[in-house]
Amino acid sequence: MVQAVNDGLKSIMREDDSVLVLGEDVGPKGGVFLATEGLTSEFGEDRCFDTPLSEDGIIGVGVGLAMNGMKPVCEIQFQDFIFPAFDQIVSEAAKMRYRSGGQYTVPMVIRTPYGGGIRGGLYHSQSGEAYFAHTAGLKVVVPSTPYDAKGLLISSILDPDPVVFLEPKALYRAFREDVPEEMYTVDLSTTRDVVPGDDAVIFCYGAMVPVATEAARRVKESRNKDVRVVDLRTLMPLDEDAVLQAARDCGRIVIVQEAPRFCGYGSELSAMIAEHAVEYLEAPIKRVTGFDTPFPNTLENYYLPDARRVTDAVEEVLDF
Amino acid sequence: MSETLQIIDPSGKKVGTAPRLKNEVLLAMYRAMVRTRAFDDRCMKLQRTGKIGFSVPNKGIEATSVGAAAALDLATDWVAPHYRDFGIPLFHGIEAVAMMDNMYGNVDDNAVGRQMPVHFSFDNPLKYLSISSPLGTQIPQAVGIAMAMKRRKEKGVCLTTFGDGSTNTLGFHSGMNFAGVFGAPVIFLCQNNGWAISCPVEKQTASDGFAIKGEAYGIPGVTVDGNDVLAVYRVVSEAIKRARAGEGPTLIEAVTFRMGGHSTSDDPSKYVDPKEFDEWEGRCPIKRFRSYLIAEGKLSEEEADAIQAEADAEMMAAAKEAEAKPVPSLDTIFTDVYAEVPPHLRAQSDFAIGHYSSRGEGVNEKGEFPL
Numbered sequence: 001m002v003q004a005v006n007d008g009l010k011s012i013m014r015e016d017d018s019v020l021v022l023g024e025d026v027g028p029k030g031g032v033f034l035a036t037e038g039l040t041s042e043f044g045e046d047r048c049f050d051t052p053l054s055e056d057g058i059i060g061v062g063v064g065l066a067m068n069g070m071k072p073v074c075e076i077q078f079q080d081f082i083f084p085a086f087d088q089i090v091s092e093a094a095k096m097r098y099r100s101g102g103q104y105t106v107p108m109v110i111r112t113p114y115g116g117g118i119r120g121g122l123y124h125s126q127s128g129e130a131y132f133a134h135t136a137g138l139k140v141v142v143p144s145t146p147y148d149a150k151g152l153l154i155s156s157i158l159d160p161d162p163v164v165f166l167e168p169k170a171l172y173r174a175f176r177e178d179v180p181e182e183m184y185t186v187d188l189s190t191t192r193d194v195v196p197g198d199d200a201v202i203f204c205y206g207a208m209v210p211v212a213t214e215a216a217r218r219v220k221e222s223r224n225k226d227v228r229v230v231d232l233r234t235l236m237p238l239d240e241d242a243v244l245q246a247a248r249d250c251g252r253i254v255i256v257q258e259a260p261r262f263c264g265y266g267s268e269l270s271a272m273i274a275e276h277a278v279e280y281l282e283a284p285i286k287r288v289t290g291f292d293t294p295f296p297n298t299l300e301n302y303y304l305p306d307a308r309r310v311t312d313a314v315e316e317v318l319d320f
Numbered sequence: 321m322s323e324t325l326q327i328i329d330p331s332g333k334k335v336g337t338a339p340r341l342k343n344e345v346l347l348a349m350y351r352a353m354v355r356t357r358a359f360d361d362r363c364m365k366l367q368r369t370g371k372i373g374f375s376v377p378n379k380g381i382e383a384t385s386v387g388a389a390a391a392l393d394l395a396t397d398w399v400a401p402h403y404r405d406f407g408i409p410l411f412h413g414i415e416a417v418a419m420m421d422n423m424y425g426n427v428d429d430n431a432v433g434r435q436m437p438v439h440f441s442f443d444n445p446l447k448y449l450s451i452s453s454p455l456g457t458q459i460p461q462a463v464g465i466a467m468a469m470k471r472r473k474e475k476g477v478c479l480t481t482f483g484d485g486s487t488n489t490l491g492f493h494s495g496m497n498f499a500g501v502f503g504a505p506v507i508f509l510c511q512n513n514g515w516a517i518s519c520p521v522e523k524q525t526a527s528d529g530f531a532i533k534g535e536a537y538g539i540p541g542v543t544v545d546g547n548d549v550l551a552v553y554r555v556v557s558e559a560i561k562r563a564r565a566g567e568g569p570t571l572i573e574a575v576t577f578r579m580g581g582h583s584t585s586d587d588p589s590k591y592v593d594p595k596e597f598d599e600w601e602g603r604c605p606i607k608r609f610r611s612y613l614i615a616e617g618k619l620s621e622e623e624a625d626a627i628q629a630e631a632d633a634e635m636m637a638a639a640k641e642a643e644a645k646p647v648p649s650l651d652t653i654f655t656d657v658y659a660e661v662p663p664h665l666r667a668q669s670d671f672a673i674g675h676y677s678s679r680g681e682g683v684n685e686k687g688e689f690p691l
Contacts, residue, residue, distance in 0.1 A: 029518035053485035094606030121436035298425035298433030
């Protein structure tokens with residue numbers, strides 16, 4: 001996936017001179033995960049450049065660049081380090097169009113690796129999507145495959161509004177997939193059916209997609225039930241129609257997120273389904289999530305939802 | 321850049337006035353530097369052989385850490401550190417095995433396996449604050465700690481350490497400003513090791529060094545050869561003396577060099593000219609202090625070799641001891657989130673222990689991982 005991100009950046013930078021990449025170590029080093037490898041050598045230091053170690057500066061400068069005709073792609077090295085820039089993201093980027101009546105806009109992408117699975121402990125593992133999805137004015141995109149990573153990234157860069165693009169770092173090098181060399185887009189606000197099925201549905205995104213897919217496979221084996229797996233891909237604005245349709249089709253629902261449970265993204269999904277499709281439900285909605293604690297290090301595999309925990313939840317809703 | 325204080329030159333020759341220190345203190349400083357290098361070496365080997373997940377090289381930084389540590393008074397002073405300062409706890413009697421427990425994230429780790437390696441937390445015999453990965457956050461905290469001391473009319477000071485990269489953070493600027501305004505007894509020690517991961521100093525700041533950044537906050541700034549342990553000791557001691565006398569904070573820039581990558585996940589050969597490593601190898605803080613001590617007749621070659629051998633053996637044994645300990649039990653995911661475990665976390669804890677112990681993966685019904 002990290003190569004697909006790199007390829008996406010290169011493709012759009014070749015097409016569009018106004019796309020700039022900035023962040024810590026994104027230049028000659030190519031980023032700590034090598035997502036920006038080769039950009040400085042191909043496009044020069046004025047289009048892909050290292051910044052001082054200041055997230056607040058990276059995003060604030062990105063907002064300025066975006067308001068003045070550029071399409072900045074800001075990298076925050078780990079999503080855990082984004083918080084010094086929270087003010088610029090939440091108070092500035094998200095509200096600029098609204099507060100200027102559309103005079104000023106921020107077509108900016110904030111790319112940042114998020115999530116667990118690399119033994120990163122408290123500060124290299126967090127999943128903060130709910131903070132951003134909660135903030136009006138931001139779009140929130142989470143790819144789970146190399147193909148989607150490239151297509152969604154290009155769509156995000158072309159989008160007229162600020163996009164927080166969360167890259168599941170556990171999947172950066174998890175598996176290979178052929179990705180077209182040319183430029184292409186994957187529409188924002190569309191979901192993807194990973195596995196078809198009508199007996200139950202798992203809603204998931206990011207690094208939980210392969211976990212949910214494995215759970216669906218196990219349930220097929222254990223119960224001969226067809227469990228649909230829906231990759232949400234864009235958390236805000238969500239394709240609500242697709243989610244509600246899947247809920248109505250299947251009637252038994254499991255939501256998986258690695259972020260903590262309380263006020264997590266799954267809480268909103270659960271409420272939405274309860275409000276709009278409760279008459280179709282054949283079992284209580286079940287969430288499988290990280291715990292409501294900081295992210296541990298030594299015990300991270302016990303914190304993260306795995307296929308077994310998801311399988312148990314699916315069997316529970318099937319047995320209800 | 322302001323004039324850089326040096327007492328021992330790279331060849332080990334005395335070129336300034338040495339602080340008056342007892343032989344036993346000088347030898348303790350030397351021993352701590354050698355032990356710091358040995359701890360670092362051992363951790364790098366443990367990481368490369370897959371025994372631990374991560375480390376941050378401390379090679380080259382030993383004089384800055386130990387020189388500053390030696391100036392502190394354990395009875396009253398606090399340290400708000402960053403992650404590249406192994407020499408401070410090692411000088412002050414923190415046992416190597418306690419540090420190794422953190423490298424392994426085992427049951428005896430003060431961070432209870434919750435943090436990545438090198439994120440130490442100690443409170444005895446040294447107040448050494450729990451280390452964060454986000455940078456610069458400890459700097460305003462150090463000011464608050466120092467303000468509390470001042471308010472209670474205590475003699476203590478707070479030393480905060482950070483790298484050159486951290487001078488770009490919000491924490492550095494707010495911390496410096498508050499310290500200047502409130503006259504806090506705090507010592508800001510900037511370890512200018514040349515690189516913020518792959519970003520050289522000239523790409524981080526257009527100012528003439530870092531010490532000058534104190535001026536705008538009304539804080540005196542001094543520059544010191546960070547590979548000269550006696551020079552670091554002297555400037556930190558003087559800053560502490562000023563702070564204890566109620567004369568406020570000092571910003572110190574210790575000029576040194578990171579003789580390795582940012583971390584075990586980083587490959588510096590992609591961006592550091594190998595000539596730079598060669599150049600700084602010639603300024604090695606340990607060789608320099610060793611030559612000085614031998615020339616002054618305070619240490620013999622044999623004694624120096626013995627200190628090295630002891631340090632290597634100590635770190636090997638510490639790693640073995642830490643490796644033999646079990647990992648923390650599952651309930652430690654849920655404790656210390658709040659002073660008391662609230663009902664929703666109690667329920668999640670019970671679920672986790674029940675779920676994982678039923679899977680028969682080495683977890684018992686108490687959530688422990690017996691060996």
